[in-house]
Amino acid sequence: MEPTLIESKIYEIRGQRVMLDKDLADLYAVETKNLNKAVKRNPDRFPPDFMFQLTEEEFNHLRFHFGTSSWGGSRYMPYAFTEQGVAMLSGILRSPIAVQVNINIMRAFVKVRQYAFSSPINQAELLQLKEQIKLILSRQSEMDDDIESLNKDQETNDQLFEEIIKSIADINLRLQLKTTKLDRIRVKGYLK
Secondary structure, three states, X not given: OOHHHHHOOOEEEOOEEEEEHHHHHHHHOOOHHHHHHHHHOOHHHOOOOOEEEOOHHHHHHHHHHHOOHHXXXXXXXXXXXXXXXXXXXXXXXXXXXXXXXXXXXXXXXXXHHHHHHOOOOOHHHHHHHHHHHHHHHHHHHHHHHHHHHHHHHHHHHHHHXXXXXXXXXXXXXXXXXXXXXXXXXXXXXXXX
């Protein structure tokens, strides 16, 4: 059994690395309903932090992001088993295949955990990224203030422009009053 095959069946749901009942059943070479029956016969071995049922939203998210459309005919939401839940399965599935599969699954969980801890991003880089984000947000805030100031300046300029136009209209009106007859005053194309 390929370790990468098992690793590809480990998902992160609710902040925990889990494997789904269907994938585990396939690996153990049993039917999903039989795996779930064995689990239901031993409810004390599977508290909520060992196993939980996905919500419809979680299931749809999983199908969308990982292309897990092979569950198209499922009539129930799948169960997710944490690493401890998978370890507990070894106590209720005792076939030689189940023992070997369980060993391989435990190794895959360890490998995934090691990969997560050896991730190339360390704490110093995370702090640096955090500071850069703060700087960007600060600059954005300054830009917002500048834009608000420009908008206020634009409003002031618009008011000044309107006052200038009114002053020019007043001057134009006075000039026309002085140069035309009193009975006909022309204001921008209108006759009075």
